[in-house]
Each structure stands twice: as structure tokens, then as C-alpha cells.
Amino acid sequence: MLVVQKFGGTSVGDLDRIKNVANIVKKTKERGNDVVVVVSAMAGETNKLIDFANYFSKTPPQREMDLLVSSGERVTSALLSIALQSMGIEAIALTGRQAGIKTTKDHTKARIMDINPAKMQKHLNEGKVVIVAGFQGISEEGDVTTLGRGGSDLTAVAIAGALGADKCEIYTDVDGIYTTDPRIEPKARKINVISYDEMLELASLGAKVMQSRSVELAKKLGVDIEVKSSFKPEIKGTLITKETPDMEKVLVSGIALDKNQARVSIFGVEDRPGISAEIFSKLADKNINVDMIVQNVGKDNKANLTFTVPETELELTKEVLKEYENKAEAIEYDRDIAKVSVVGVGMKSHSGVAATAFNTLAKENINILMISTSEIKISMVIDEKYGELAVRALHKAYNLDK
């Protein structure tokens, strides 16, 4: 079997942890597998380098930032190769360039264009463990690029796709994906199998184990991902894979809570065609990420428009909306909201899932401010102070603690 294993910053956080990773890789190899390992920088290294750069400039040139921060993963890859070879395991460390990872030249947020796996394949054929510095590639100009947040996961998934690997294991500091945040609901259970789409809904909703774009790429390439813990490698993690009929038997997979949203309500704007389009275009121009949108017709041919934006983008949103202050009856901003989401592919084939959600919150006397639904998700905006209560109530209502 060909396995790609990715180890994040805390998994390679110091020399002892790197030795631990070497042991995991050694065991995998000795079970007869071919192994490609993708590593992040040692925890704290990337931020240290960014702090260094910020000493000189708050807006350092992005090309040089990539040259700077890409060194962290190179160091880890070399150290892991040294550790493995000292244990008698043949290994070779490759940079992004050497691994054949070609990207766009969008420094600090490059996209992978192509992977030429010939060099990796050659070393695998020679029986070596191939170690790749994650998070980085090379542009057509020959410059080092980096892939942005979650870039090492992306490297691992893309390599797994290019090599036709049987499995991509993402090692992190938690042992899998849970039905909800265990700090909110101690009865949260680890999910054994979850579909790409469910994971995408959970990821974008605050389950921060994996970035959406890595899950999207895995879905596109058909790569099976197992999320597991480098601290307890013997424990089975969560498999993220394509949807099967079996999965639909489970109504709801998980409950997510997102407290980093703010609500914007514009009351009594003129209800003419194109008014919403105009407002949302202007927000998009400023790269403001609008999430839920609700529009109602009010009285006197006026409309009420409500939507959510990330809290961090609220000030910028206020600036954009300044020109509408005179055109609307009122504009209200509310930071104290939470978005609770119920996710599950089973919803597609079962009715009553939404009703259960609304009833559950009603029983707890929690007022629902906004609702938005997709095929596999129901999201509800409520007062922030009820967020945890809502999660626990919904977790119980869908029997996720069983």
C-alpha cells in the first residue's frame, strides 16, 4: 500500500516529537507500505519568522516572505530524514521544488498547478521513505512560493492524488473529527466515517481540524483522508471519504458552533430590482465574506435585508454601508450572535430534521434570528449567550451522544 502521512506543527514541535514521528513512519514502512511524509514547520517557527519580517515592515514583500517562511518546513524535512536514517530506514528529504510541485506565482497564497511525481516515484521504487517539505512549491519563474494557511495539508492531498496513493493520513493533535466540540459537550463522540461534503460544512463552520480547500481537493481527486493523532497513533481516527448509501442511515453527523460572525440588518430600503446586488457587489469589492442572507418585504414597498459577516470584517462593512445610512430607515449591527449548524447527509433522504432543530431550540426558549439551509445542513443564528446551550440540546436531540 502507498500511504501519504502529513504531520503538523505540534506533531513536529520539538526534537522529541520529531523522533516520535520517525517511529510512526518506521512502523508504517516496516508493515510493508511505501511511505511519503509531508511535514510542517516546527510549531512556532513560522510565526517567529513572520515576527522577524514585521520588525522591518508591516507589509513585507510577498516574494521574500515566501523565501523566508518556506525555510521552516525545509528544516523539519531534513531533520526527519536524518532521524529516520539514524534508525536504519532509508529516506530522502525533498523540497517543494524537488518534489515537482509547480504553483502559480501568487506569493503567500499560491495554487498548485501541477505535480510531477517522477522524482518521488523514483525514490519510492528504490525503497526509500520520501519526505517532502510541506506548504511550498515553485513558480514558473523559479521562485519559492507558499500555499497559505493549511498549505501542508494541501501538499499532502495533492501528492496523494498525483501518486495515486491508497490513503492520506493527516496527523494532528486531536484524534479525529467529533460530533461537536468536546469542550462544549463532553459527551461528543468521535466520528468514524464522514463524507467530504459533511466535512466541508463542518470545516467552514468552525471545526478547525482541516481547511476547506484541502477537503475540496481530496473530494476532487478522490483521495481518502484519515485524520488522527500523532500523540496516539495506534488509535483509529476519522475517515473522510466519498458518500456511500450507508452514510445516509445516519441522520445527523455533527453540530458546529461559530461565534465569530456579526449580523448586519438594513431596514426599509427601497424595494427595487438590483438593490441587493448593488450592496453585495460593493461588499465583494472589499473582499468581505458575506455568509447567510435573508431578505423580507416590509411595508410601503420597502425591504428589510439581513446578513452575516465575519466579526473581523465588521468595521470595513460599516464603512462600505455608510452611503446607505440616508437611503435606509435604519442599519443595525450585532456582534453578539452565534451560528449553530446541524450537518448530515442523512437529511437528504429524511424529513423532519429541520423541525427537530426548531423544536429543540424552542423548548429551551432560544429565539432563532435567522435560518438558512442547504441539502445537508441547517444553520440558525441565535443570541451568542445561548450558543453552548443550543449545541448541547441539539447534540442530545439527534442522539449524537449514543
Add this chain to the structure above:
Amino acid sequence: MLVVQKFGGTSVGDLDRIKNVANIVKKTKERGNDVVVVVSAMAGETNKLIDFANYFSKTPPQREMDLLVSSGERVTSALLSIALQSMGIEAIALTGRQAGIKTTKDHTKARIMDINPAKMQKHLNEGKVVIVAGFQGISEEGDVTTLGRGGSDLTAVAIAGALGADKCEIYTDVDGIYTTDPRIEPKARKINVISYDEMLELASLGAKVMQSRSVELAKKLGVDIEVKSSFKPEIKGTLITKETPDMEKVLVSGIALDKNQARVSIFGVEDRPGISAEIFSKLADKNINVDMIVQNVGKDNKANLTFTVPETELELTKEVLKEYENKAEAIEYDRDIAKVSVVGVGMKSHSGVAATAFNTLAKENINILMISTSEIKISMVIDEKYGELAVRALHKAYNLDK
């Protein structure tokens, strides 16, 4: 004018020091020069990475070591580029590979095979300061290589040669080459101009400012080097350049002291052709660096052979000579010696320089154990305890304090 400036580890030891370097480069650029900058790793970084590797193995694989330690210079080059750009100076950081530095694949001690200066030249033509990560290049296999001790000096000299630079400035923590070690003789003066050959004799004899191989390369390529201090950049340093008739007017340029040698004496070996060759071949096979050699004929057709080796290689030397214990009357080893050398191109055209040296030591009652001379150097081995006294006496005898 095209200037190559190289800054060593202490000159880029922290973020403030890097800012200081940026100011030096900025001034050079603003005086209308084209500037290429070669940087070392921040002081301590390379040793930190080597310690990391040694945690896993005392003999880590050299290819991975190069990938590991080369990251230090990359970080400095990116940071300096960020610093310069924040000051409004256009700059670009290049790795050894991007600077076109092709080397042999002898990892950790690669030799530069060729430099393709096209990319550097292109950026210079665009008015940019070009910053190159020192100490590293790339092999034909596409692997990162490093050049060994003093590698960043070598990078700077080789680039100066490839670009036909007018000058190569080596910035360090001393402001030039001195007539002798100022810690031994406070009256030591800074030398304004010195020939490559004199510098080579001084370098190999313990003036540790520049490695011999960088001076040799500068001589071969005809590159003028100025050694100066990044702490006092306004002060003129020492120019290392080709010999001129003017230089010969100065009898002696400097006095060097080397206390890291040991003396080996083999008494009463058979005086037949080839016996010395046999012994020195065996020492060479073990990479033992024999320096001074003296051979005398003794009585009864037996020869006495004396030579010096680095103290660190004395134990290995003893092993090699074990087989001669029965073939010689006696073998003596002496660690407590010092080599004092008088260096100057003026010796070529002036007589009496050697006599002055011998008389000076005689006046101080210092016994000379061995003598060896070249065209521009007289070396004398004496008891280690007289080393500093001999240096001070010779420094005065040749009027170097004037």
C-alpha cells in the same frame, strides 16, 4: 562601480544588526554603485541546526545536512531584502541556485564549478540590489550543497569574479588585517594594503579573518578584496590585492603566531632513499596535514627526521608511526611548541631579514627548534611559553609599531 559586499554571522547577528547592514548597503547604492550583497546565517543559527541534527545522529547524512543548514542564509537574505525594500531601496533575495551557483556534489564541502551570472545581471540592470544567500549552491542533481567553512566569503569572491565587480568588500567584526594579533601586541597596526600571497601566509598561519581558499580564489580571479568592519563601516579596512613594486619597499608586513602545532621527531631511522616518502605517504593517507619538515643526517648512516602536525591530529599521527617504533632509535612528541612567522614580500628583494629574526630571538634567549623559509616567509618553531614574547620582539625589530 559594481561592488560585492559580504556580511558575516556577527554582522547579521540580530534584527538590529541586519538593519545596520541595510543602512550600509543603502549608502553604497545611493552613492551610485551597483551592489550585490552576500550574507551568512545569523550568528549561532548554523550551530543550532547542527546541534539539532546531532540529537539524532553523530554522523548525519551530508546531503540532508546541506538542506538543513542552508536554510540559515536563506532566512538572512530574505530579511535583508525586506529591510531594504522597507527603506525604499529596490532589492531581490536569491538563493544559491537562483544566483546560478553550480557546485560539485561533495555535500558539506562542495566546490564551485561555475557561476551563471545572467539572473543577477538582469536584476542589477533593473536597478535592484541583489542579495545572495551565501555558503550554498546547487549540484547537477538539483540538490542543495554547501561550501564548507568560510563558504560565504567564497561565494562573494566567486560572484565578484563572475560579474567582473570592481571590488569585493568582506565585512566582519574586525576592521582589517593587523601586523600581528593586537591581544598579544597592543602596538599592532592595521595594514592598509597587502598582497594575496602575504595574506595567504598570514591566513594559514593563524590570522583567522579570511580562509585561505577565498584568498586563493581572489588571486586566481584577480578580485580586489577589502576587509572591513560592519560595526565601523566608515573606517577604511585592509585591501588585499595583487603584488605591486611599491609593496616590496615594506620589508615585513606581519608577524603570525600559531600555537596549535605539535612537533614529531624520529631519531636514528635508516638513511635509505624513500624512507621519508614512505612515512609522509602514510600520514597523507590519513589526511594528516604535515607542515614544517626538517631532516638531518646523523651518525652511523642514520637520519633524524622532524616535522610538525596540527595538535588535533597528533593522536592519529602516533597511531600511524607505531610501526616505526622498532625501526627508529626513538620517537619524540612535543605539544608545547609555537610557530612564529615573519611574512613580507619585501624579503624577496632585501637580504638580512632572516638574520634579524634569528638575532632578535637570540637576544631574548629564545632557542629556535626548527626553521623553514619560503620566498616571503620565515617560520620558526620555539617553546610554546615564549610565543608571545617572540611576537612582540619581532614586531619591534621590524619597526611594525611605527
